[in-house]
Structures are given as structure tokens and as C-alpha cells.
Amino acid sequence: xxxxxxxxxxxxxxxxxxxxxxxxxxxxxxxxxxxxxxxxxxxxxxxxxxxxxxxxxxxxxxxxxxxxxxxxxxxxxxxxxxxxxxxxxxxxxxxxxxxxxxxxxxxxxxxxxxxxxxxxxxxxxxxxxxxxxxxxxxxxxxxxxxxxxxxxxxxxxxxxxxxxxxxxxxxxxxxxxxxxxxxxx
Amino acid sequence: xxxxxxxxxxxxxxxxxxxxxxxxxxxxxxxxxxxxxxxxxxxxxxxxxxxxxxxxxxxxxxxxxxxxxxxxxxxxxxxxxxxxxxxxxxxxxxxxxxxxxxxxxxxxxxxxxxxxx
Numbered sequence: 121x122x123x124x125x126x127x128x129x130x131x132x133x134x135x136x137x138x139x140x141x142x143x144x145x146x147x148x149x150x151x152x153x154x155x156x157x158x159x160x161x162x163x164x165x166x167x168x169x170x171x172x173x174x175x176x177x178x179x180x181x182x183x184x185x186x187x188x189x190x191x192x193x194x195x196x197x198x199x200x201x202x203x204x205x206x207x208x209x210x211x212x213x214x215x216x217x218x219x220x221x222x223x224x225x226x227x228x229x230x231x232x233x234x235x236x237x238x239x240x241x242x243x244x245x246x247x248x249x250x251x252x253x254x255x256x257x258x259x260x261x262x263x264x265x266x267x268x269x270x271x272x273x274x275x276x277x278x279x280x281x282x283x284x285x286x287x288x289x290x291x292x293x294x295x296x297x298x299x300x301x302x303x304x305x
Numbered sequence: 306x307x308x309x310x311x312x313x314x315x316x317x318x319x320x321x322x323x324x325x326x327x328x329x330x331x332x333x334x335x336x337x338x339x340x341x342x343x344x345x346x347x348x349x350x351x352x353x354x355x356x357x358x359x360x361x362x363x364x365x366x367x368x369x370x371x372x373x374x375x376x377x378x379x380x381x382x383x384x385x386x387x388x389x390x391x392x393x394x395x396x397x398x399x400x401x402x403x404x405x406x407x408x409x410x411x412x413x414x415x416x417x418x419x420x421x422x
Contacts, residue, residue, distance in 0.1 A: 149346045157339040178349045241336020267318040270329030295319040302312045
């Protein structure tokens, strides 16, 4: 059992995690937690309760790690889990909200950006958050992948399991919507 | 980064030919970064490995319970065997009457007992 896995490669980390070494899995969590946070918080808003969903992503990853064959990067695999859980959460909230109100699910999102000390940075985060929340979830997810994660259109299509043409058309439509949203901000 | 600059970055990140990776880094440097609390990793590990501990405890409980069950069952079987041996020694047979404890009783005495005459 190693004392530190900070320099270990992915294959070693996966193998050690499958052997039940918590330090190895902890290193995986540390490497990808920001990536998961960008996806979930980009989609659901920068709120505290999205941490539970982030934890769920890694718990699910741990339990499905033995099924990971290494055909794609581990990051892509984790990203797919994060996207699926986030979209399920949006559907769940939509169903829950429709039981009580006629308003859309986006009414439930709230922004929490007050923790940023620097006023300029806080404002930047707020603008991005409001712009994303103004989009329909199917557009928001492609914008999150592209703008916050920095994926190419091809990578976005692979993660979201969508045809490349669909991703391109959604990006184009999202861009038009964003222009309107940002004008009002 | 000024407001118009951020807005411009957001719009240009969606251009098909844009270097999305570079724009994402620019946004991150400008304050659009996301992360969880310091305790996040610890909480994830607790959820996974504490849950494993609970499962192990449950398995241990079931294992002990089944061993207790076997001991009780064996004691019961031993008690039944001893009872049968004692019945055989006392009554001399394994008839139903012997089991009911009326092996030595004659029919007339039962009638007397039941009727009171």
C-alpha cells in the first residue's frame, strides 16, 4: 500500500482503487472534482446543495470502476456520469416542481456567488451563471461543455452521445439565445 | 476582466472554430471557477468506505446469527434424542400412548378418570 498517489498514472490509480485503497480513489477525486463541479454547477447553479450530487458522481464512479474498460479517457467516463446524473436531477426537479406550480424548473435554481471576495471575479461568475440559467437545459449542457469545460465540438458530441450536427446546431441556437440574454444583463 | 469582455468571451466560446480550451482557461482566470468545499474528498471517501464497513458489519451479524441458529438447532435435536431414550427406557416402546404418557394406563381407568365413576 502506497502512502501517496499524487504521481501515479490513471491505470495505477484505477487498479489500486479496485483493490480498495482509499488513498488512490481519493487522488482520482482530487484530480477530477473541479471538472465535475464545473458541469454540475454550470447546469444547476452555483449552490451548496450541488455538492451532494458531486459526491454521488464519485460514489457511482467507484461502484462502476470495474466496468471501465479504458476505451476512453477516465475524464470522459466521469464526465458522462456527471452529465447523466445532472440531467436526471433536472428532470426530477421539473417533475417535483410541476406538482406544485406552473412555473418552469429554472425558477428553483438560485445563484450563490457571494463567497467570491474579488468584486470583479464575483461579477464575472454571476454573469456566466445568469447567462447559463437563462438557457433551456438541452442548450445549457452543450454550452457548459464548450464554455466551462473547454471541450471541442467533437468531444462534446462524444460525451453527450449526440451526433456532431446536433451539437453544432444547438451551439448555434444557444449562441443566438445568449446574445439576447446577455444584452439584458 | 470587464463586463463587455466577459460577454464577448461567452459568445465567442460557442463559435465552431473557437479555441474553447483557451477561452475556458481565460474565464477561469477571470473568476469563473467552480470547486467544492475542502471536505468534499473526505466526504466521498467516507460514503464509499464507511458504507463498505457497514456492509461488513451486516455480513458479520448474519454469519453470527446463522452460527447461533445451528447451535440452537443441535441443542434441540440432542434434547429430542434424550427425551426419546428416556421414553423408551420408561415405557419400553415408541407407541403413541408412550409418547402421550398413557402407555401403562388401562382403558377402564381412563373411563373412570373421565366420567368420575
